[in-house]
Amino acid sequence: MCGIVGLFIKNPAMEANLGNWLSDMLIEMTDRGPDSAGIAIYRNPVAANQTKITLLSRDEDIDWKKLGEQLKKDLHAAFEIEPVLNHAIVTTDANADDIKTWLEQNRPEILVNASGKVIEAYKQIGLPENLxxxxNVRKMQGTHALGHSRMATESNVTTEHSHPFATGEDLCLVHNGSLSNHNRLRTFLRDQKIKFQTDNDSEVAAGYLTWRLREGDSLEQALEAAMKDLDGFYTFAIGTQDGFAVLRDPIGCKPAVMAETDDWAAMASEFRAIECLPGAESAKIWEPEPSRIYSWQRD
Amino acid sequence: MIEIDLDKVTIREFNQQLHDLNGTDKKEAYKIMNPRGKHSVAVGADAPVDITVEGHVGYYCGGMNKHANIDIKGNAGPGVAENIMSGCVRVQGNTSQYAGATGRGGMLVIEGDASSRCGISMKGVDIVVGGSVDNMSAFMGQAGNLVVCGNAGHALGDSLYEVKIYVQGEVKSLGADCVEKEMTEEHVAKLAELLEKAKINADPRKFRRYGSARKLYNFKIDNARLPE
Structure with a gap:
């Protein structure tokens, strides 16, 4: 089991509520996954020549300022670091891949949670309410967000095994289900120079999408290909720069409910995580069909 | 009429109230407010009570129901009326996966659509769906009737035993060993009776009937094994 939620604000006047509403949804999914929790939120876009990166340190006592100075010196680029406990939001004009490579070589205890123009991702072990x-998720404003509550089945309970998993620029994935061919696929993807930080199956799904998108697929094409190559069962919610997408495996093994009003569109593992949203009583509610891609984006 | 507000009473408390009547012939009427997608609403009833649920429910509503009449004024999550024994569960909206799974008797009426595996392994329940059902419905169905006024998804009636399936609309594909069968006057009469009982308005003559071809392993006498 696991719980996944996604919320997309259609009415810009409601963006201030995003963090608060997503929090209610995710807390409702606590008993589907009390091992760890994570969110990805899309907000505060950076300038066209800049990249925003969410870093996560396995060491809680990290000196983010010192890290920023090191990065500036070695990569000859501007770094603005906003520490958020063991996470940090980095705004830079350096190349995201260069930063990843530098971290691997110099600071392997620091992981890249997400990178892009608007995405930020936070995760840790424990209950959604703790995260x-x-x-301070309730205060976060933004256009859309995903959340995940994890009940671990196939790999360890650690922060880096938690969802969401980044899958390329401004893309991330949360997953309910489990994949059976992830070891073989990980080996294949490593040969394609896709990097993995854990032995988690969902990270392989994220890496697979990263690979397809790098090869020039649209998100829709990448998901079509995923349906052929991923063996197992899954409901995915995938965050994109301007919206989100939902896909269930061809058997429709894992639950999912979707709902939409004039103000928002939402998906969740169960209806009770949507019921807490204002306007849910008059929302259009339906169960997404197996192997059909649903997506929303801003016009 | 006893009003139960699930914002104030826990599911466990309400279900216990129901179970306290089990085995009696008390005809209490309950109105359930604020279900909010909660799981296991009115599970395990065993008395001829009337229960109206004012909203959407989560997993397993009306599970193992015996004698009770349950009317859900909304959608139902996975496993509604799972293993129903008798009585009636009515869903005015849509249902999620495996509605009426393993049901042994009574009736499940879904006025809207049902998703995948509706009536999986049904063993005697009658299921009447006003809308459509999705993939793998009535999989391994052993006894009872599945009536679908709309369309059916892929692999309808896969590995079927003795369930009779009536579909008015399109069937995307039939599952292994499921075939179309002749609709005789006897079947038209039985279907008319089911529709009337379910209070679903449809013309029984517009339906096609599907059932088991009885060609799989278990139907071959040479494969029968007596206990040693």
Missing amino acids: IERF
Whole structure:
């Protein structure tokens, strides 16, 4: 089991509520996944020549300022670091791949949670309510967000095994289900120079999409290909720069409910995580069909 | 009429109230407010009570129901009326996966659509769906009737035993060993009776009937094994 939620604000006047509403949704999914929790939120876009990166340190006592100075010196680029406990939001004009390579070589305890223009991602072990309180999620404003509550089945309970998993620029994935061919696929993807930080199956799905998108697929094409190559069962919610997409495996093994009003579109593992949203009583509600891609984006 | 507000009473408390009537012939009427997608609403009833649920429910509503009449004024999550024994569960909206799974008797009426595996392994329940059903419905169905006024998804009636399936609309594909069968006057009469009982308005003559071809392994006498 696991719980996944996604919320997309259609009415810009409602963006201030995003973090608060997503928090209610994710807390409702606590008993589907009390091992760890994570969110990805799309907000505060950086300038066209800049990249925003969410870093996560396995060491809680990290000196982010010192890290920023090191990065500036070695990569000869501007770095603005906003520390958020063991996470940090980095705005830079350096290349994201160069930063990843530098971190691997110099600071392997630091992971890249997400990178792009608008995405930020936070995750840790423990209950959703702890994550929400610790990172002040209720106060976060933005256009859309995903959340995940994990009940670990196939790999360890650690922060880096938590969802969401980044899958390329401004893309991330949360997953309910499990994949059976992830070891073979990980080996194949490593040969394609896709990097993995854990032995988690969902990270392989994220890496697979990263690979397809790098090869020039659209998100829709990448998901069509994923349906052929991923063996197992899954409901995915995938965050994109301007919206989100939902896909269930061809058997429709894992639950999913979707709902939409004039103000928002939402998906969740169960209806009770949508019921808490204002306007849910008059929303259009339906169960997404197996192997059909649903997506929303801003016009 | 006893009103139960699930914002104030826990599911466990309400279900216990129901179970306290089990085995009696008390005809209490309950109105359930604020279900909010909660799981296991009115599970395990065993008395001829009337239960109206004012909203959407989560997993397993009306599971193992015996004698009770349950009317859900909304959608139902996975496993509604799972293993129903008798009585009636009515869903005025849509249902999620495996509605009426393993049901042994009674009736499940879904006025909207049902998703995948509706009536999986049904063993005697009658299921009447006003809308459509999705993939793998009535999989391994052993006894009872599945009536679908709309369309059916892929692999309808896969590995079927003795369930009779009536579909008015399109069937995307039939599952292994499921075939179309002749609709005799006897079947038209039985279907008319089911539709009337379910209070679903449809013309029984517009339906096609599907059932088991009885060609899989278990149907071959040479494969029968007596206990040693």
